[in-house]
Amino acid sequence: MKRRDFLHLSTLGLGAVALPAFSRDITIEEALTPVDTALKKRMADIALNAARSKGATYTDVRIGRYLNQFVVTREDKVQNTVNTESYGMGIRVIANGSWGFAATDKLDNDSIAKAAALAVQVAKENARLLTEPVQLAPQKGYGEVSWKTPIEKNAFEVPVKDKADLLLGVNAAAMQNGANYINSILFLVNEQKYFASTDGSYIDQDVHRIWPTFFVTKIDAKTGKFETRNSLSSPRGMGYEYLQAGAAGKISGVTSLYKDRYDMREDAIAAAIQAGEKVTAKSVEPGKYDLILDPSHLWLTIHESVGHPSELDRVLGYEANYAGTSFLTLDKWESKNFKFGSNLVNIVADKTQKGSLGAVGYDDEGVGTKQWDIIKDGTLVNYQVIRDQAHILGLKESQGCCYADNWSSVQFQRMANISLQPGKDGKSVNDLISGVEKGIYIVGDGSFSIDQQRYNFQFGGQLFYEIKNGKIAGMLKDVAYQSNTQEFWNSCTAIADARDYRLGGSFFDGKGQPGQVSAVSHGSSTARFNGVNVINTARKL
Amino acid sequence: MPILTEQEAKALLTKVLSYSKADECEVNLNGSEGGNIRYARNAVSTSGATTRSTLVVSSAFGKKLGVATINEFDDASLEKVVRRSEDLARLAPENPEYMPFLGPQQYAPPSKEYVDATAAISPKERADAVEASLQIAKDSKQTAAGFLENSTNYAAMMNSHGLFAYNTSTSVAFNVTLRTTDGKGSGYASKGYNDVRQLDVKKATSIAAQKAGGSAEAKAIEPGKYTVILEPAAVSVLLENVLFAMDGRLADEGRSFLSKPGGQTKLGEKLMDEKVTIYSDPHNPLLPTASWNGDGRPQEKMVWIDKGVVKNLYYSRFWANKKGVKAVPGPDAMIMEGGTATLDELIKSTEKGILVTRLWYIRTVDPQTILLTGLTRDGTFYIENGKIQFPVKNFRFNESPVIMLNNIEAMGIPERCVSGESNNHYLLPPLKVRDFTFTSLSDAV
Numbered sequence: 009m010k011r012r013d014f015l016h017l018s019t020l021g022l023g024a025v026a027l028p029a030f031s032r033d034i035t036i037e038e039a040l041t042p043v044d045t046a047l048k049k050r051m052a053d054i055a056l057n058a059a060r061s062k063g064a065t066y067t068d069v070r071i072g073r074y075l076n077q078f079v080v081t082r083e084d085k086v087q088n089t090v091n092t093e094s095y096g097m098g099i100r101v102i103a104n105g106s107w108g109f110a111a112t113d114k115l116d117n118d119s120i121a122k123a124a125a126l127a128v129q130v131a132k133e134n135a136r137l138l139t140e141p142v143q144l145a146p147q148k149g150y151g152e153v154s155w156k157t158p159i160e161k162n163a164f165e166v167p168v169k170d171k172a173d174l175l176l177g178v179n180a181a182a183m184q185n186g187a188n189y190i191n192s193i194l195f196l197v198n199e200q201k202y203f204a205s206t207d208g209s210y211i212d213q214d215v216h217r218i219w220p221t222f223f224v225t226k227i228d229a230k231t232g233k234f235e236t237r238n239s240l241s242s243p244r245g246m247g248y249e250y251l252q253a254g255a256a257g258k259i260s261g262v263t264s265l266y267k268d269r270y271d272m273r274e275d276a277i278a279a280a281i282q283a284g285e286k287v288t289a290k291s292v293e294p295g296k297y298d299l300i301l302d303p304s305h306l307w308l309t310i311h312e313s314v315g316h317p318s319e320l321d322r323v324l325g326y327e328a329n330y331a332g333t334s335f336l337t338l339d340k341w342e343s344k345n346f347k348f349g350s351n352l353v354n355i356v357a358d359k360t361q362k363g364s365l366g367a368v369g370y371d372d373e374g375v376g377t378k379q380w381d382i383i384k385d386g387t388l389v390n391y392q393v394i395r396d397q398a399h400i401l402g403l404k405e406s407q408g409c410c411y412a413d414n415w416s417s418v419q420f421q422r423m424a425n426i427s428l429q430p431g432k433d434g435k436s437v438n439d440l441i442s443g444v445e446k447g448i449y450i451v452g453d454g455s456f457s458i459d460q461q462r463y464n465f466q467f468g469g470q471l472f473y474e475i476k477n478g479k480i481a482g483m484l485k486d487v488a489y490q491s492n493t494q495e496f497w498n499s500c501t502a503i504a505d506a507r508d509y510r511l512g513g514s515f516f517d518g519k520g521q522p523g524q525v526s527a528v529s530h531g532s533s534t535a536r537f538n539g540v541n542v543i544n545t546a547r548k549l
Numbered sequence: 550m551p552i553l554t555e556q557e558a559k560a561l562l563t564k565v566l567s568y569s570k571a572d573e574c575e576v577n578l579n580g581s582e583g584g585n586i587r588y589a590r591n592a593v594s595t596s597g598a599t600t601r602s603t604l605v606v607s608s609a610f611g612k613k614l615g616v617a618t619i620n621e622f623d624d625a626s627l628e629k630v631v632r633r634s635e636d637l638a639r640l641a642p643e644n645p646e647y648m649p650f651l652g653p654q655q656y657a658p659p660s661k662e663y664v665d666a667t668a669a670i671s672p673k674e675r676a677d678a679v680e681a682s683l684q685i686a687k688d689s690k691q692t693a694a695g696f697l698e699n700s701t702n703y704a705a706m707m708n709s710h711g712l713f714a715y716n717t718s719t720s721v722a723f724n725v726t727l728r729t730t731d732g733k734g735s736g737y738a739s740k741g742y743n744d745v746r747q748l749d750v751k752k753a754t755s756i757a758a759q760k761a762g763g764s765a766e767a768k769a770i771e772p773g774k775y776t777v778i779l780e781p782a783a784v785s786v787l788l789e790n791v792l793f794a795m796d797g798r799l800a801d802e803g804r805s806f807l808s809k810p811g812g813q814t815k816l817g818e819k820l821m822d823e824k825v826t827i828y829s830d831p832h833n834p835l836l837p838t839a840s841w842n843g844d845g846r847p848q849e850k851m852v853w854i855d856k857g858v859v860k861n862l863y864y865s866r867f868w869a870n871k872k873g874v875k876a877v878p879g880p881d882a883m884i885m886e887g888g889t890a891t892l893d894e895l896i897k898s899t900e901k902g903i904l905v906t907r908l909w910y911i912r913t914v915d916p917q918t919i920l921l922t923g924l925t926r927d928g929t930f931y932i933e934n935g936k937i938q939f940p941v942k943n944f945r946f947n948e949s950p951v952i953m954l955n956n957i958e959a960m961g962i963p964e965r966c967v968s969g970e971s972n973n974h975y976l977l978p979p980l981k982v983r984d985f986t987f988t989s990l991s992d993a994v
Contacts, residue, residue, distance in 0.1 A: 168640075328694035549949070
């Protein structure tokens with residue numbers, strides 16, 4: 009896509025989306041033939057040996073083949089289909105106690121050795137500006153192992169024409185039901201990545217992700233006012249099976265909600281109708297409301313207010329110049345009694361969850377993945393950590409949160425799947441709603457903004473339903489809520505049980521300088537938050 | 550592959566076109582060399598050097614377009630990428646919005662985007678600059694985190710109708726955050742230029758250090774409507790959202806702040822204070838940009854807002870053709886006319902107000918009004934009787950830049966700045982604006 013198209017998508021709510029650098033187009037035949045593992049091992053060994061001979065005390069090598077396929081449509085037109093491949097090697101070393109990194113897309117023996125030597129040279133240059141040497145948590149070598157996202161149908165094997173037909177069908181259904189415009193997009197990612205290190209690991213992984221999404225616009229011809237309703241899909245660590253709609257994956261309610269299968273056409277029809285309803289909906293009266301937040305919405309609040317502040321690199325100041333630091337300072341963790349949320353709030357980090365965006369067998373510094381607690385019964389108990397930070401928490405091993413978005417990018421700490429655990433007292437969504445006197449039920453993610461230490465946030469949504477005396481009383485618009493992270497999570501008074509648990513997620517979470525993207529899921533059941541400040545966002549020009 | 554000269558690029562593109570069998574073929578070539586260094590907690594954290602080149606071949610049969618990209622430049626690879634684009638074009642659905650490629654164009658002479666001194670920056674010079682910045686942090690007993698990045702870029706295009714364009718540029722960007730060791734104060738500075746000789750890393754770091762020291766022990770004041778003085782970096786992240794929304798098609802389709810009922814637009818209407826004039830000019834010596842855009846259209850000086858009146862919108866070639874208007878491309882940069890006051894003079898002329906260094910995490914709340922939300926960050930101060938009185942806690946705002954541009958009290962001298970959101974470079978004045986809407990307080994430092 010051209011930059012201008014990105015701007016359009018950006019104004020339509022997609023946020024920052026960029027193709028990775030170093031990409032080239034590729035045919036599907038090429039994409040489906042993985043690079044021979046024995047060849048990757050030979051290339052990795054050349055890099056490991058070259059770096060060691062130049063004085064590196066630790067080296068890891070990532071040989072990555074990153075495939076993207078994007079199908080972009082609007083109304084009755086396919087605007088673009090993009091197939092890209094990015095293939096090369098990134099070499100990270102420790103020399104003189106400092107990290108060094110170099111990358112190459114020329115994979116002959118000489119080029120690999122040169123890149124390894126450059127990585128060592130960079131490390132030695134940086135060592136003069138070091139305050140303390142890198143301390144790596146020990147990591148056993150796994151030998152030659154492999155891992156693959158458990159998919160049922162490789163989306164890259166589905167012909168582009170079938171995908172275009174699906175999207176055009178979705179668009180037609182929305183237009184027939186009153187939409188003025190619809191943009192729909194299918195994003196597919198396949199990371200074929202090979203990791204080797206001087207610890208003795210040779211790890212081959214095949215990671216798949218998918219995100220079907222759309223943006224519907226409805227315009228009131230008389231007033232010229234317009235409303236939008238975006239897709240309620242969730243990006244997933246799945247294959248094309250996510251799009252094979254069926255009753256099993258569906259939750260019925262005020263609108264259809266989706267679990268492990270997504271009915272894109274049904275959602276587009278609902279979106280067209282609901283965008284029309286939004287045009288004539290009542291503008292919200294600002295004030296305090298009890299909020300009932302659906303997982304299609306709550307994932308983003310979890311991401312911004314729990315996921316980011318519990319990243320240890322932010323806590324320590326490594327992101328101070330850009331993404332920011334964190335209010336979850338080490339003294340709060342050390343106190344063992346920092347009340348992050350109410351007793352109902354249990355939040356886990358999980359790099360193994362099936363179908364999630366963050367699931368891998370091993371992270372990008374060769375650490376086997378696992379699950380651990382971040383918030384236990386409302387109290388802060390842990391962070392997200394990589395190998396060179398583990399000693400700061402007195403941990404003997406990394407939690408496996410290291411990721412790079414490309415072979416040419418340096419791996420660093422990225423968010424694990426961070427999820428709110430379901431309630432244990434058997435409540436349904438209706439139980440939650442029926443207990444609310446004055447409230448708003450919010451479905452879908454919208455506008456989002458949070459400060460650089462993750463205290464103050466503001467979130468919008470896609471659908472807002474007024475709750476009066478325990479019953480849904482019609483649609484609202486112009487809704488956003490503002491709160492403080494700790495106050496908000498301490499106001500959590502009910503969480504629906506595991507029957508309602510669903511994953512949401514971010515396909516393009518940005519961090520770092522130069523910026524890198526990563527994909528991460530956040531699960532939850534519907535939850536209730538009492539007395540949250542709601543503002544009215546309507547303005548007149 | 551290194552940076553190609555105009556003659557080298559022309560020879561390569563001519564060769565690529567010679568392989569074409571399509572009805573039309575267009576080839577875009579671009580590449581860059583550069584490096585970066587990142588530091589935090591008063592030490593270097595990561596650094597790297599990158600070189601990349603990309604060749605994009607677009608082949609068309611009738612209204613069927615195929616695009617293929619490659620980063621290998623031997624003859625066999627060049628022919629392969631042309632064949633692949635042709636294969637993709639044959640398989641592609643007909644695009645009713647396809648526009649034939651442009652013929653030869655007249656471009657203004659290149660602006661002074663390329664500077665030898667910037668192209669010559671070495672890894673050692675980057676490390677030396679960081680060392681100097683770190684020294685200021687240590688001397689002021691603060692903690693620094695920063696990023697320095699430079700690149701040399703070239704772009705060329707040629708098509709089967711005889712169009713050829715070539716351009717080179719250099720760029721350097723530096724941004725730094727200093728924090729007091731107790732975490733109670735934080736200051737920021739950001740600079741970006743084509744010419745590294747204009748970059749004063751020490752001066753920028755010192756400004757960040759002053760703001761960090763001065764912002765400690767901030768007091769909470771009630772959110773509400775305030776007169777604010779926005780430094781250019783804060784102005785940039787608000788104003789760029791106006792520019793992003795000036796697409797003619799979005800306005801015509803009824804889904805922008807410029808739309809009116811019945812398919813009409815507000816083009817030609819006065820929507821802002823008459824002090825507001827926003828334009829783009831590839832030849833501005835303080836902010837030079839390319840004289841052509843990615844599809845070969847000339848980039849000319851263009852006034853977008855003239856004394857508050859919406860003067861021009863940008864268009865795709867398809868939409869401009871359909872609407873019978875000139876296909877003005879979107880600009881590469883934005884310039885706003887300012888006044889003659891320094892920032893200090895703007896402060897001196899303020900009875901009560903708030904000085905804002907930086908705005909952060911800007912998101913559109915409502916595209917219809919461009920209502921934006923975000924927060925102040927890294928240096929927010931209360932002004933009374935023409936003087937900074939004390940630092941204040943950060944605020945969340947909910948404000949539309951269109952409304953803000955109706956509330957201008959005074960403007961300072963425009964200066965080059967870099968958006969912390971888009972990384973785009975702009976030439977913008979500090980603005981004094983009344984009735985800016987802060988909606989809540991933040992504890993963040």
